[in-house]
Every structure is written in structure tokens, then in C-alpha cells.
Amino acid sequence: MDSLLYISALIAAVAFAVLVIYLVRLLKETERTMTSVANTLEGLETQMEGITTETTILLNRTNALAEDINHKSEKLNGLVDSISGLSTTFTTFSDSVKEVSDTVSKVAVMNKEETAQVIKWGNVAMEVFKKRKNK
Template sequence: MIIILYLSAAVAAIAFLYLVISISKTLKSVQQTLDSVGGTLTGLEKQMTGITTETTALLHKTNLLAEDIQRKSESLNVVVDSVKDVGDSIHDLNKSIKNVSNSVTQKVEANKESVAQVIQWSNVALDIWGRIKAKKQQNEGTDEQVELREPVESQMKRSRSYS
């Protein structure tokens, strides 16, 4: 029975040795994996530092660009307001011209009869003046009498077409 005890102790020792060797191999494998992960994390840390630096620079440039856009937008607002004021001025000018045109039209309509009478009286005066001149020339005995009557008659026809 003692031999069984020694054999059991030897089997237990061999099993323990096998367990220690297996755990040792597993730990070495885990150590290599952890070293690889550590190297990857070191590289990742360097990359993150670079990304952080680039992100900071990009954020700074974005802020500068936003400020520039804000300034230009304010300048553009001034231009838009000026264009709106010009448009309002043109609108007011058109309204004033329309009012003046309407006023002139109303005054012409109101004075239409007076203008017609003035044209008629001026035609009468031209006719009388032409007749007086024609009589003077008749008395002088020249042939210009015929030439003067034609313009006076054509003037009378034109002046009558206005009334």
C-alpha cells in the first residue's frame, strides 16, 4: 500500500508539473498578447495625440472662418439695406412722377377749352394779319399776294386741326 501511496504522489507530482508547464505556456502566450496590445495602445496613443493636435488646429481655423463669415455677413447686410433704400427711393420717385403727370393731365383737361380759345384767337389774328398784308401788297401791285395767301391758308388748316 505504500507503493500505491508513492505512485499516487508521483502521479500527483507529474500532474502538478504538467499543470505548472501548461499554465506557464498560457501565461507566456498571454504575456505576448499583452505586449502586442501594449504596442498597439502606444501607437494608438501617438495617433490620438496627432488627431487631437489636428482637431485643435481645425477647430481654431473653423472659429476664424466663422468670425470672417460673420463680419462679411454684417457688411452684406449694410449693402442689402442700401439697395433696399435705393429701391424705396426709386419707388417714391415713380410715385412723384405719376402724381405730377396726373396733375398735368388734370390741368390740361381743365384748361382744354381755354387752350382751344387761345388757338382760335391766334388763328383769327394770323388771318387778319395775313389779309392786312395782302391788301398792302395789292396796293403796291406786286405778285407776292398769291404766295402770302397760301401759307396763311395752310396755317389756318393746321390750327383748326388742334381744336
């Protein structure tokens, strides 16, 4: 019976040794995995710092661009207002020319005969002038 006790103690010791070896391997693998995770997180942290820096620079450039667009838009508003004023001036000028033209047409119609006489005398004067010039 003593030998049975020794054999069972030996089996228990071997099982315990196998368990310890298995736990040591498991802990080493866990340590290696945790080291890999730590390295990955450090790399990720470095990349996040770079992304944060680039994002800040991009945001500053975007703000500067938006400010520049606002300034140019304000200047463009002044130009549009000037063009609008110029359009009003041209419209007024066009109306004035039309009014003068209408008045001249009415006077010409009313004085048709006198206008025809003036044109005839103008033609005669031109002919006389040409003849004298040719001589």
C-alpha cells in the same frame, strides 16, 4: 507498501510537472497577449494624438470661417440698409412724377382747345420749316 508510496510520489511529481508546464504555457500566452494589447494601445494613443491635432486645426478653421461670415454679414447689412433707402427714394420720385403727370393731364383737359391750337400751330411751323429747308 513502500513501493506504493514511491509510485504515488512519482504520480504526484508527474502531475505537478504537467501542471507547471501548463502554467508556464499559460503565462507565456498571457504575456504575448498583454504585449499585443500594449502595442495596440500605443498605436491607439498615437492615432488619438493625430486626431486631437486635426480636430484642433479644424476647430480653428471653423472659428475663422465663422468670424469671416460675421464680418461679411455685417457688411451685407449695410448694403441692405442702403438698398432700402434707395427704394424709399425711388418711391418718393415715382410719387412726384405721378403727381406732375396728373397735374399736366388736368391742365391739358382744362385747356383742350388751346392745346389743340398749339398743336396745329406747331404742325404748321414744322411744315414751314421743312419747306424752307428743302429750298
